[in-house]
Amino acid sequence: xxxxxxxxxxxxxxxxxxxxxxxxxxxxxxxxxxxxxxxxxxxxxxxxxxxxxxxxxxxxxxxxxxxxxxxxxxxxxxxxxxxxxxxxxxxxxxxxxxxxxxxxxxxxxxxxxxxxxxxxxxxxxxxxxxxxxxxxxxxxxxxxxxxxxxxxxxxxxxxxxxxxxxxxxxxxxxxxxxxxxxxxxxxxxxxxxxxxxxxxxxxxxxxxxxxxxxxxxxxxxxxxxxxxxxxxxxxxxxxxxxxxxxxxxxxxxxxxxxxxxxxxxxxxxxxxxx
Amino acid sequence: xxxxxxxxxxxxxxxxxxxxxxxxxxxxxxxxxxxxxxxxxxxxxxxxxxxxxxxxxxxxxxxxxxxxxxxxxxxxxxxxxxxxxxxxxxxxxxxxxxxxxxxxxxxxxxxxxxxxxxxxxxxxxxxxxxxxxxxxxxxxxxxxxxxxxxxxxxxxxxxxxxxxxxxxxxxxxxxxxxxxxxxxxxxxxxxxxxxxxxxxxxxxxxxxxxxxxxxxxxxxxxxxxxxxxxxxxxxxxxxxxxxxxxxxxxxxxxxxxxxxxxxxxxxxxxxxxx
Numbered sequence: 368x369x370x371x372x373x374x375x376x377x378x379x380x381x382x383x384x385x386x387x388x389x390x391x392x393x394x395x396x397x398x399x400x401x402x403x404x405x406x407x408x409x410x411x412x413x414x415x416x417x418x419x420x421x422x423x424x425x426x427x428x429x430x431x432x433x434x435x436x437x438x439x440x441x442x443x444x445x446x447x448x449x450x451x452x453x454x455x456x457x458x459x460x461x462x463x464x465x466x467x468x469x470x471x472x473x474x475x476x477x478x479x480x481x482x483x484x485x486x487x488x489x490x491x492x493x494x495x496x497x498x499x500x501x502x503x504x505x506x507x508x509x510x511x512x513x514x515x516x517x518x519x520x521x522x523x524x525x526x527x528x529x530x531x532x533x534x535x536x537x538x539x540x541x542x543x544x545x546x547x548x549x550x551x552x553x554x555x556x557x558x559x560x561x562x563x564x565x566x567x568x569x570x571x572x573x574x575x576x577x578x579x580x581x582x583x584x585x586x587x588x589x590x591x592x593x594x595x596x597x598x599x600x601x602x603x604x605x606x607x608x609x610x611x612x613x614x615x616x617x618x619x620x621x622x623x624x625x626x627x628x629x630x631x632x633x634x635x636x637x638x639x640x641x
Numbered sequence: 642x643x644x645x646x647x648x649x650x651x652x653x654x655x656x657x658x659x660x661x662x663x664x665x666x667x668x669x670x671x672x673x674x675x676x677x678x679x680x681x682x683x684x685x686x687x688x689x690x691x692x693x694x695x696x697x698x699x700x701x702x703x704x705x706x707x708x709x710x711x712x713x714x715x716x717x718x719x720x721x722x723x724x725x726x727x728x729x730x731x732x733x734x735x736x737x738x739x740x741x742x743x744x745x746x747x748x749x750x751x752x753x754x755x756x757x758x759x760x761x762x763x764x765x766x767x768x769x770x771x772x773x774x775x776x777x778x779x780x781x782x783x784x785x786x787x788x789x790x791x792x793x794x795x796x797x798x799x800x801x802x803x804x805x806x807x808x809x810x811x812x813x814x815x816x817x818x819x820x821x822x823x824x825x826x827x828x829x830x831x832x833x834x835x836x837x838x839x840x841x842x843x844x845x846x847x848x849x850x851x852x853x854x855x856x857x858x859x860x861x862x863x864x865x866x867x868x869x870x871x872x873x874x875x876x877x878x879x880x881x882x883x884x885x886x887x888x889x890x891x892x893x894x895x896x897x898x899x900x901x902x903x904x905x906x907x908x909x910x911x912x913x914x915x
Binding site: 563 | 743745747754767775830891894899901904
């Protein structure tokens, strides 16, 4: 006995032993769910992506800043976008358990890994953009890595007391820095060194709140452009990274240097070599 | 006019200007959602965390490996846990759009940042464990960073053809390596150098499939222990990292070196100094 499962129109077979063990049933569900071209025909009818209506970029910037003070960076960016859609579209956004994204705080519970603002905004794109997620997420990380943050817009909002949090930790324009990395550790370090503020300071926290709003806002710019069919990738990898990747990238030639993968700014951690 | 919003029993006030602009209404929703102690009383009644029933660790390991071949590492780990709960508990797990987590592949669309298997498993903990997420996620990253992967269990499953994917890319026991990092870039590099396989090889892909199952399985071990009230953090940061963090950690003393934050293995990127 075998069970045929279709994925991308290629029939697949689960063995009788797997099926009888019960594992096959779960596997069938799993494949049904993940068969993106046939989502509504899967064993479990999982809706994805969810419908999108273009959002107000500046409203989301304020909501991201607010969300940072409610549940930190990762939740803040994700909740800004999803709650704005909850207001505009209603369900299923309105009932999404956005608090699940709190784990991303400080590069995942303080480890300094992937910036939580990025993680939350990328997760929102992953929920909303369907199979278009890849170029949008790629562009968001490239933008994050190359842009002086917090943006002048966020600094102006703070100076003019136009954020939604009534008492935030600094109402001054804060120093801008370029992370050259997707990592919380690098991003925070660069900003602290540029500004002279410590990582546990109120100003660093406020900086990350503004950045959370900025990242959520830029994700919405990308989602809006995509909804209009007008998205274009404009930010290439740096010339240095492109040069490194001629050897050191994902590929099949170990001896050439293809024993790694990644798109980060190599010089953030590595010395160049001849 | 002002609107009182309660958060953790502390009344807050949104200004009349903010309220009339409409932003206050959204802000009220946002605060209602994120007020974790009053979730059911919020403006939007967002359910979080979702109820958990203890899962079969070995079933989830197989589902994680299967999910990797359906939607890569981040989706694979997340979907393994959530779909297993969908089978056991039903809604709302059964209808969760797990495909949103595909964005985490290869350290977020190939950037080599946070390992996607970790990101997906941490997101599942964030959904399930409620305010207990922090120590569980912390322990999962510490385990990931210090454990030879793929585990011997996954290697045995492959050799004995007991995975749920009928044709995976290698049925051999694969070399194990310790990442000493949460990053895809570092984890993949270490494994490629230990094994001699290139990053674009079928074996590296299969290695990441087994690792995805292993990470999902360990997350379930932690969730099961937590459900029994038996979770204990057992993995400290390395002695080297603890030593670095006596100066270089999140804090208020810039001149001491508190211009950074993080818990990663410092020596993975930095030379030690006196």
